[in-house]
Amino acid sequence: MSVTIRDVARVSGFSIKTVSNVINGHPQLRPETRKRVxxxxxxxxxxxxxxxxxxxxxxxxxxxxxxxxxxxxxxxxLADAVMRAAAERGLAVLIEPIGSGRENELAALRGQHRHMVDGVIYSSLTLGASDAELLKGVDTPLVVLGDTSFDGQVDRITMANTSGARAATEHLLAAGRRRVLALAAHEGDIVASAELRLAGYREALEAAGLSFDPNLVCYADSWHRRGGAAAMTKLLKDGLSFNAVFAFNDTLALGAMRVLQEAGVRIPEDVAIVGFDDLDETRYSLPALSTVNPRRDKIAKAAVETLLRRIEGGAELDAREIETDFLLQVRESSGGALKGVSGANSAA
Amino acid sequence: MSVTIRDVARVSGFSIKTVSNVINGHPQLRPETRKRVxxxxxxxxxxxxxxxxxxxxxxxxxxxxxxxxxxxxxxxxLADAVMRAAAERGLAVLIEPIGSGRENELAALRGQHRHMVDGVIYSSLTLGASDAELLKGVDTPLVVLGDTSFDGQVDRITMANTSGARAATEHLLAAGRRRVLALAAHEGDIVASAELRLAGYREALEAAGLSFDPNLVCYADSWHRRGGAAAMTKLLKDGLSFNAVFAFNDTLALGAMRVLQEAGVRIPEDVAIVGFDDLDETRYSLPALSTVNPRRDKIAKAAVETLLRRIEGGAELDAREIETDFLLQVRESSGGALKGVSGANSAA
DNA sequence: CTGAAAGCGCTTACAG
DNA sequence: CTGAAAGCGCTTACAG
Known part of the structure; x- marks a missing residue:
């Protein structure tokens, strides 16, 4: 019922092979032939x-x-960014939401859709370095998005956790704030990124000649708004003194900001805040939240390119690890008038 | 390189046809044959x-x-719900995010992925009744999610806009609130749902013997948090008096709630608020937001079933319109202790 | 540059 | 119940 290459051959007067050549953009074709096809x-x-x-x-x-x-x-x-990057390379994306938990993550690697896809981009929360063997055993081309290193055994794209965190902290210190609270969380196994961001925070302190105060590092019990709110409520009750907050992600920051404002703390006058992730909603919060933009667009693009390379190159290819750069997005919560600061790009 | 049905036939000692029968679960097979295959x-x-x-x-x-x-x-x-419903029927979902605007929506109907999919679920914002012809011209099986009727010419799933809005308003009235603000928005062309929800609001007033006060209907300039915040800021400045708000969606409600709280208005003591959509985040706001749950799970399931029916039945089948029911989710912003109220299910 | 032919792995009438 | 064969629409050596 539908039109096939055969019909095109018949109507154009050329062979199927020639039609196929036109469709696939082979170079050696007479312009007129191409035109007629x-x-x-x-x-x-x-x-x-x-x-x-x-x-x-x-x-x-x-x-x-x-x-x-x-x-x-x-x-x-993240999904939005991956779909855009894939579309640019003519690929469609099949999203598989697997829920949380390690078992689900492992099961997904053997998921039912595996046979419909040429490869998989896998945003992992719970896999650790010790799972490298496991990942190598997967016969589908695979690119991991995450902060855990697999010792160069698996293609991986990661964001500039440490340098982004450092830039965020330096930005707060540069504004004269000397008591910068680091607000992290433990939940799930995203510990890897928390550690890397903490390292960046410490680097910034060191570079500024300030000593690290463990009392200024606070762990919420979830990475969500509610966790940030609860942690901040407790900190205020305990009477901790600080004049800036670097939250390890945006939702923690938004939750904390909310509680501070309810307590009459002015932002950024009394406390300046910077988050991490540059979620869309940070632009619409009151005040708009300063944050580290991890360049999801670049992460997605790198992931798609790397996956394509793996699909074409096969398993023998050496694994590639790419760390994308970042962009410090300065908004109202930490000053406002300052311009964004670009991060360096590094690759392993 | 990979294993084919032919290999299975060879190893099992049966013909390809028999293997195929086993795979596709044909009934007439000797148990032993099935077992060996x-x-x-x-x-x-x-x-x-x-x-x-x-x-x-x-x-x-x-x-x-x-x-x-x-x-x-x-x-x-919505996408999450559709993927779950599709997975239950063994289908994978290809998401095509098309941006906003009428042109993009029209272009998507002729999108490049059309040839990879058996059918399409289409959540439309800008298509109107006059586009029925256009939609009928699409040769891919299609189910529309939206509030615009196409005169029974296109399969469509819609949510209980009017009865949900009525229940939300009645819930506020039942708590003794007599000045219920209706907070809507104009942006985009989602007007259809705004009108339907406004109708529900009016029905509730009427049923309670209250007269409709046009001053209590307010239009924000976007359906987002920021729009709700801006509208509420203006209302407070104008000195409008009200003791309850029914916002036509959750983000409007969250934005309005935020401004009210900053102005020292207590929620729900001074002003009770109910939204619409039951977004995940409404459970985590402070206070947790009461809202109309439009049963996205049911919408998604109905959409997948209807699409499957269309794929199998072809274009001759009569178009089907389904309206799912709703669930009033009462949380802290409008009282708290009350139980959820179930909505009636109606179908056309 | 172009044509005729094989084959990717599966399902499905058609014969038994 | 089962087997041999055709064909879905395309690409790609292989010959010209």
Whole structure:
């Protein structure tokens, strides 16, 4: 019923092979031939059948994206970025939300969609360095997004946790704040990124000649708004003194900011705040939240490119690790008038 | 290189046809035959090649979901629900975020992924009744999610806008509040749902014997937090008197609530608030937001079932319109102790 | 540059 | 119940 390459061949007067050459953009074609074939394609409304093409080529043109869920802003925005990057390379994305927990993550690696996709981008929270063997055993091309190193055994894209955190802290210190609270969380196993961001925080203190005060490091019991709010409530009750906050992610920052404001603390006059992630909503909070933009666009692009390279190159290829740069997004919560600061790009 | 049905036939000692029968669960098979084939499948680790199956059957097992974007909480949660519903029917979902604007929406109907999907679920903001012809012209099976009626020409799933809004308003009135502000927005062309919700609001007033006061209907200039905040700021400045707010969506409610609290208004003591959508974050706001749960789970399930019916039944089938029910989710912002109220289910 | 033919892995009438 | 064969629409050596 639908138009096939055969119809195009018949109408254009050329062979199937020639039509195929036109479709696939082979260079050695007489312009006139190309033109006539294209006219026939246009006239018939021909579109290649992807199932057939895939059957032949062994590819599907679809990549998988494994994330915990789509309702957390962070992952929704990550998915959005990956879809855009994939679209640019003509790929479609099949999202597999797997819920939280280590078992789910492991199960996803053997998921049912594996046979529909050419490769998988896998945003992992719970896998650790000791799982490198496991990941190598996966026969689907795989790129991991995450902060845990797998000793160069798996393709991985990561964000500038340490340098981004350092820049955020330095920005607060540069404004004259000397008591910068570090607000982190333990929940889940995202510990890797918390450690890296803490390291950046300490680097900034050191560079400024300030000593590290463990009392200024606070752990919320979740990475969400509520966790940030609860932690800040406790800190205020305890009477801790500080004039700036570097929260390890935006939702912690938003929760903490909320509690500070309810307590009559002015932001940024009394306490300046910077978050991490640059979620869309940070632009709309009151005041707008300063934050570290981890360049999800670049992460997504690097992930897609790396996956494509792996799909084409096969398992023998050496694993690649890429760390993208960051952008310090200065908004109202930490000053306002300052310009954004660019981060350095480093790769391993 | 990979295991094919042929290998299974060889190892099991049966013909390809018999193996195929086992895979596709045909009933007329000797248990022993089935067992031996299944053993061979197990032993070889055979998995059907979907491209081949799709080429043969003309199906892909993938459905498309067209939404404006994935970074808006509402659509992220909708996408999540659709993926769950699809997974239950063995389908994968290809999300196509198309940005906002009528042109993008129209373009998406002819999108490049159309040939990879068996059908499309389309969450439309800007299409109107006059576009029914256009939608009928789409040759891909299509189910629309939205509040605009297409005169029964297109399969459509919609939520209980009017009865949900009525229940929300009645809940506020039942608590003794007599000046209930209706907070809506104009932006985009989501006007259809705004009108339906306003109708529910008016029904509730009427049923309670109260007259409708146009001054209590307020339009923000966007459906987002910021719009709700700006509108509420203006209302407070104008000195409008009210003791309850029914916001037409959750983000408007959250923005308004924020401004009220900053102005020292206690919630729910001074002003009770109810939103619409039951976004995940409403559970974590301070206070937790009461809201109308539009049962995205049911909407998604109905959409997938209806699409499957259309895919199998073809274009001759009569179009189906389904309105799902709702659940009033009473939380802290409007009282707290009250139980949730179930909505009636109606279908056209 | 172009044509005829094989084959990707599967399902499904058609015969037994 | 089961087997041999055709064909879904495409790409790609292989010959010209």
């Amino acid at each position: 294209e006219d026939a394609i246009e006239q018939l409304g021909y579109r290649p059948n992807l199932s057939a093409r895939n059957l032949r080529s062994g590819r599907s043109g679809v990549i998988g994206l494994i994330i915990p869920d789509l309702t957390t802003a962070y992952f929704a925005e | 299944e053993d061979a499948i197990e032993q070889l680790g055979y998995r059907p090649n979907l491209s081949a199956r799709n080429l043969r059957s003309g199906r892909s097992g993938v459905i498309g979901l067209i939404i404006p974007d994935l970074t808006t909480a509402y659509f992220a949660e």
